[in-house]
Amino acid sequence: MTHSTSTKLLIALATTALLAGCSFAPGSHMDYQTETAPIDDLVDIEPITPGLLAAWQEGDPAVPISDEFQAELEAYEYRVGPGDVLSIIVYDHPELTNPGGTERSAAEVGNRVQADGTFYYPYIGRVSAEGKTIDEVRSELTRRLAAYITEPQVEVSVAAFNSKKVYLSGEVSEPKTLPITSVPLTLVDAISQVGSANPGANWHSIFLNRNGQQQRISLYELMRNGDMSQNRLLQPGDILHVPSAENQAVAVMGQVNGPGRLPLGNERMSLMDVIAQSGGIDERSADASGIFVIRGKEQGDKLATVYQLDVSNAASFTLASRFTMQPQDVVYVTTAPIARWNRVISLLLPSISLPGTTAGSIDDVRDFND
Structure with missing residues (x-):
């Protein structure tokens, strides 16, 4: 999530808190009145269902090369530029082909294109090469050498691409x-x-x-x-x-046995993988209807999408194995009944851009749920 999005998020939450009439004073009890806070206006809510996962997985990921890209490759022509070294052969005229002798490479004895885009060639002087194809340079040399050599046979190549x-x-x-x-x-x-x-x-x-x-x-x-x-x-x-994959991670919070930060890796993990690598759900305190995945948005009016998985039926874990995690996701397993999700999301939304630091705020969320 970008800094501007995070700022917009904090302002929105602060406004919500003020409108809800929350009071903060030294030694006072926090008066939670967020049951009616307009969290629905800040997030999109999506239950994790077979239909949602099927929509994500539609289509064949293998996309063949497009006709436009193929045409671009076929039409490609290299154009000479300053610094390039040209190897020029004039058949039956070794004095023009390799005046430095056979012991030196073409890159060493070739004709270097100067900063002004030209190179010097015997008999005809300066030849403009910048921006021209090899065939265009060869045609220019052939035309101008014809004044000194009968039917010159010229071959041009690039000895060094610089x-x-x-x-x-x-x-x-x-x-x-x-x-x-x-x-x-x-x-x-x-x-x-x-x-x-x-x-x-x-x-x-x-x-x-x-x-x-x-x-x-x-x-x-x-x-x-x-x-x-x-x-x-x-x-x-x-x-x-x-770039490095160091920031490709998810944060796991709430009623799991090993909350913290998990690197995703390039193959990505499923929600089931994340829960398993966090030590599994704490069955003593977790609410089976309250497994949330909070995914921030960088564009649009909504700040995040909240995906909710109900595993009251253990078979629902098959959906978790098909739900692919994305970098910066926050996974939260709550103790609160689903009817109180407004409070949970109010606390979690500011953390969706801080996957490396959310583990430190776990105690606060637990205090809220207790």
Whole structure:
């Protein structure tokens, strides 16, 4: 949740408290009058049902490459830029092809494109190359050499790609700069060239920064589920950042045997996994109708969605095994009857952006329920 959303949330809750007439004074008893507080105006309420889970799981996650992306790849042409080194061969004219001798590489003796976008070539002088394709440079050389050589046969290639780069940073095996070459460079190619993302990387949300704008891409959907709509053809100057998964966690509170913070991991956990890894529900004090998942919203008028699972019937735990958790979720198992959920949500809403610190507020919630 963003800082602005959190601020809006606190203001709304403060207003609610004032309207409800809560009084705070040293040594006084807190007068809870939140039974009628307008919490419904702040959150959307969704019971966890088979229908809800079926709607989430509709469709095939594997998305093939689109026609537009395929056309973009097929139309790709490298354009020469300053810093590139060109290898030029004029057949039957070795004095033009490799004047430095055969012991030196093409990158060493080739024609470097200067900062003004041109390079020098014998007989014809300066040749403009910046922004041109290899075929266009070859045609220009052939046309101008024809004044000195009968029917010149010219071949041009790039011996060193130096002008166009993309930048990879963050949780990858080897952060580096990658050159853009005559072969199209996609996001998958770039990640593969640095040895894939680290185990501690957040595969669900990597960032592509291009021309001052940021795109959020799921490397997990691309690599794990074959969603090719997540792939991109990289362009010069792109910055690809793979963030850490340190903040990919959920907070578990209330009547569980081991409340605290649980890292999600890239494979994600279900609600059942979270409850199990928290030591299970404390059956002595928990209310079976009151398992809440509070999920904050960054957009819209509502501040959060509250998902509620009733496990009065143990078979309902099968729904928990199909409910996928998201980062920053708060799971709360209450002792309060479901009719008192307004009070529970009033206390929990400010915590949905603080999964690393909610464990410290557990005692307060328990005090409220006692």
